[in-house]
Amino acid sequence: MSPQQGKKDPDPTMSAVTTAIPGDQMSATTSNNITNYTSNEGLFLRWSRLTKSVEVREISRGLVKSSISRRNIDSTPDKKTSKANAGATAKKGVTRKTIINSVSGCAAPGELLALMGPSGSGKTSLLNTLSGRSLYDSGVLSINGSEVTHNSMKRLMSKIAYVKQKDVFFEHLTVKDQLTYTALLRLPPSWPTLQKHEEVDRIINLLRLDKVADSPIMLLSGGEKKRVNIGTELLTDPNVLLLDEPTSGLDSTSAVSLLKMLHELAESQRKTIITSIHQPSSAVFRSFDRLLMLAEGNVVYFGTPQKSLSYLREKGLACPDGYNAADHWMDLLVVDSGVEEYDDGHLELVQEGEEEDTFHESSIHNDKDNGNVLRHRNTMKTASTRVQKKKRSPRVELIAAWDGEAVSEQLDLLLIDDDETTVGSSPISLDDHKYNSSWMTQFHTLCHRSLKNSRSALFTPVNLVKSAAIGLVCGLLWFQLDYTEKTVTDRTSYFFFTMTYWVFDAMFNSLMSFPAEREVILKERSSGSYHLSAYFLAKTTSEAPTRLVLPWIYMVISFWLGGISSKFSIFFGTTCITLMSCLAGESIGLMIGASIYDFEKSIAVMTVFALCFMLVGGFFVRNVPEFMDWMKFLSPFKYAFDGSRQLVFDRDVPCDGSGSLEDLCNGADYGYATPEEVLEFIGVQGSVAFNVGCLFILFLVPRIVAYIALRMKKEGERA
Numbered sequence: 001m002s003p004q005q006g007k008k009d010p011d012p013t014m015s016a017v018t019t020a021i022p023g024d025q026m027s028a029t030t031s032n033n034i035t036n037y038t039s040n041e042g043l044f045l046r047w048s049r050l051t052k053s054v055e056v057r058e059i060s061r062g063l064v065k066s067s068i069s070r071r072n073i074d075s076t077p078d079k080k081t082s083k084a085n086a087g088a089t090a091k092k093g094v095t096r097k098t099i100i101n102s103v104s105g106c107a108a109p110g111e112l113l114a115l116m117g118p119s120g121s122g123k124t125s126l127l128n129t130l131s132g133r134s135l136y137d138s139g140v141l142s143i144n145g146s147e148v149t150h151n152s153m154k155r156l157m158s159k160i161a162y163v164k165q166k167d168v169f170f171e172h173l174t175v176k177d178q179l180t181y182t183a184l185l186r187l188p189p190s191w192p193t194l195q196k197h198e199e200v201d202r203i204i205n206l207l208r209l210d211k212v213a214d215s216p217i218m219l220l221s222g223g224e225k226k227r228v229n230i231g232t233e234l235l236t237d238p239n240v241l242l243l244d245e246p247t248s249g250l251d252s253t254s255a256v257s258l259l260k261m262l263h264e265l266a267e268s269q270r271k272t273i274i275t276s277i278h279q280p281s282s283a284v285f286r287s288f289d290r291l292l293m294l295a296e297g298n299v300v301y302f303g304t305p306q307k308s309l310s311y312l313r314e315k316g317l318a319c320p321d322g323y324n325a326a327d328h329w330m331d332l333l334v335v336d337s338g339v340e341e342y343d344d345g346h347l348e349l350v351q352e353g354e355e356e357d358t359f360h361e362s363s364i365h366n367d368k369d370n371g372n373v374l375r376h377r378n379t380m381k382t383a384s385t386r387v388q389k390k391k392r393s394p395r396v397e398l399i400a401a402w403d404g405e406a407v408s409e410q411l412d413l414l415l416i417d418d419d420e421t422t423v424g425s426s427p428i429s430l431d432d433h434k435y436n437s438s439w440m441t442q443f444h445t446l447c448h449r450s451l452k453n454s455r456s457a458l459f460t461p462v463n464l465v466k467s468a469a470i471g472l473v474c475g476l477l478w479f480q481l482d483y484t485e486k487t488v489t490d491r492t493s494y495f496f497f498t499m500t501y502w503v504f505d506a507m508f509n510s511l512m513s514f515p516a517e518r519e520v521i522l523k524e525r526s527s528g529s530y531h532l533s534a535y536f537l538a539k540t541t542s543e544a545p546t547r548l549v550l551p552w553i554y555m556v557i558s559f560w561l562g563g564i565s566s567k568f569s570i571f572f573g574t575t576c577i578t579l580m581s582c583l584a585g586e587s588i589g590l591m592i593g594a595s596i597y598d599f600e601k602s603i604a605v606m607t608v609f610a611l612c613f614m615l616v617g618g619f620f621v622r623n624v625p626e627f628m629d630w631m632k633f634l635s636p637f638k639y640a641f642d643g644s645r646q647l648v649f650d651r652d653v654p655c656d657g658s659g660s661l662e663d664l665c666n667g668a669d670y671g672y673a674t675p676e677e678v679l680e681f682i683g684v685q686g687s688v689a690f691n692v693g694c695l696f697i698l699f700l701v702p703r704i705v706a707y708i709a710l711r712m713k714k715e716g717e718r719a
Helices: 015-019 028-035 079-084 123-130 150-154 175-186 193-206 222-234 252-269 282-287 305-314 325-333 394-401 404-420 439-458 461-477 485-526 532-562 568-595 599-615 626-634 636-648 675-681 688-712
Strands: 045-057 094-107 112-116 138-143 160-163 240-244 272-277 290-295 298-303 355-359 377-381
Touching: 045 123, 045 404, 094 123, 094 272, 094 290, 094 298, 094 404, 112 123, 112 252, 123 240, 123 272, 160 222, 175 193, 175 222, 175 439, 193 222, 222 240, 222 252, 240 252, 252 272, 252 282, 282 305, 282 325, 290 305, 290 325, 290 394, 298 305, 298 394, 298 404, 305 325, 325 394, 439 532, 461 485, 461 532, 485 532, 485 568, 485 599, 485 636, 532 568, 532 688, 568 599, 568 636, 568 688, 599 626, 599 636, 636 688
Parallel strands: 112 272, 112 290, 160 240, 240 272
Antiparallel strands: 045 094, 045 138, 290 298, 355 377
């Protein structure tokens, strides 16, 4: 693209960039004005030549291991495919795809920058990179003239807030609860508690959430949830606010209201706001201060929305009068499968009578920078039956026409100028601590929140009635058992059923509840809200009492109704063992849920483990082969089953001639079998203390493994 001459623009947000003025045309006045933004006034973001690529693996699994479509047997790569995936290399089913291709731009305090482009153009990937949530391959990202790295970005989490497209919350909480917990976790520890609550009230008023402050989040509308999401990030008073398509799912009135609020935030509080948006209305489009248009990871325009129309007019792609400018941009950039794209030299056959674009040789000139051919078109009727023409879609033309290197050179010069001035010495202050609250404050707050969540999820009328009903049914089935030879098997089966049901319940409940909770935790952790250790210990400490109430209700009803024993000490001991087995099962579920992110795979693994542990628990298979015997030492069913039977058979068992203890009573209806003989006959191993100790180990070790797995996991980046 040829250099365009223009006046030096003192606008500190580089309006000169919109016309891609080369770096040597950038005025010193502009550079100095940009560097005048200090950290007290806001954060000025610049990014130059940001490039990011990801690996795309061919999906080849299942019964059908390849695509149903016919593979291209031609070894020569298609020009169109090669050009559309520039920089991508395939090796053994792995393709390297560039999702951000040398993107340059800037965002100033007090302004609203909009990222626009079709789906898959790289908007979310760019936001992930600017927020520090995602690494990039090459390029420079600077704040107030100082280049920042991924490690230094971690210290800026409290200054840069990121509102993702999906509103992720614990939806049992009310709006005020959600904001209050966030305030207690993320506001400075020097603030008294009363001041933090006042800040919550201020945010509620600012976002016009007064009417729904005490409503559960699950009952809010889409626009209200979005405002709660924004309020959660605004509580830390960030300098930079990034939003990923905040208007998605909102009606036009709610979208305009939301963007008006963002404008007010930018202007009144000098915040740097960057938002991605798919296809705004005409009024919303013109309200943006700056516009960055993307297509296939490439910049096609950067400047004001008003000047974007002039830019398109210069390229021969003028927006029709009365037509929405945003819709016109999308029409140009969206890939239409019905419109073929042709590289230079491709021949197209046109039938007689069709409209044809002819290119006058006098209007063709070469661009020395990129070798593209610019053509001025005149539409006319052709009388020939066959003509040759060279055609490229507007999207390809706009990608080729934008002089991104000139913009990058300008930003590089500004960065150099900043280093030569005094701004580069201490442009931004990095927090000494990544977290705003102490570990104990985090633990206390998260304990309270976890208790509230578990109470809402577990203490439901359905769960309470279910536990009581199962206890009643079991009590009636084992109703008032006699303590004789013929009821030995019935007593052992009662305990095995009890342990099996409640361990399974704890395993799968913790497994199924964890993926949804993990999404919230990853979001909060990425913004530096709390230590992972504080969350994990708070969850372990707070959920244990609530999870144990339901099996306790079951035991109270079924134990006494079934007449398992008349001694309270045995009831207390067997109940404690049942509760310990529930905690051990929950730990195993957490471990698998934290280690395997794919829900379908985690369910399959959990099913296999649970059934294997149950089978070696001592009830179904008494004579386990030696090569499988080791599995029973990992089974919480075995330790809970053995410990309970040791407690319940505490005295001599009268013989009644039923033959249940044939080897001990010899079929007689008189005499007794001692507790030791009964325990040996039914295959009980270890003491009560040993079995309880093993249950405690199975409670502790899987949780440690789950914590390590969570620490090793990173939030997936969007490809």
